[in-house]
């Protein structure tokens with residue numbers, strides 16, 4: 001008897017910016033019949049990540065602010081699209097608690113520093129790296145974590161480190177951090193998805 005083909009696990013990527021992490025995640029799962037990047041969501045209609053969505057022919061969605069902050073107004077759409085895991089990749093809006101609750105241990109974020117240091121409201125993008133350099137840290141890195149109601153606070157899944165040298169500036173540090181992100185985010189998501197497949 002032939003084994004019935006299981007349905008692919010479906011990911012939604014939420015991003016506000018250029019979406020280089022989103023691109024790496026899409027590339028990582030390309031050709032994988034068990035995983036589909038099924039939706040790209042942004043709060044900005046001009047975000048680069050939506051160009052990626054168009055190029056990759058992945059459905060894109062621009063969020064309406066009022067609707068989003070109502071709580072789980074987008075939940076029916078996410079359900080309709082069969083989204084199993086929400087991946088935040090540079091998404092700058094705070095996700096409402098009711099949406100987080102609808103995806104328990106199924107919503108992850110990546111932060112460009114070693115949490116709990118250098119996280120929280122207002123600490124994103126270059127500001128994180130500036131803060132790390134100002135504090136004269138000897139190392140920085142990335143943190144992949146589950147999302148909870150507090151900015152950059154949920155349970156840590158993985159951290160990876162890189163040295164900070166006295167010659168570093170926010171750009172050079174960002175470059176090092178991006179390399180870590182590209183290496184770790186796709187494979188960490190893949191690992192999480194294995195558990196999702198096993199559980200359901």
Ligand code: GRF
Pocket residue numbers: 015017018019020021022089090091110111112125178181
């Ligand atoms: C990444 O550095 C990520 O850690 C942070 O936002 C940035 C997004 O960059 N949360 P990109 O849009 O994926 O290039």
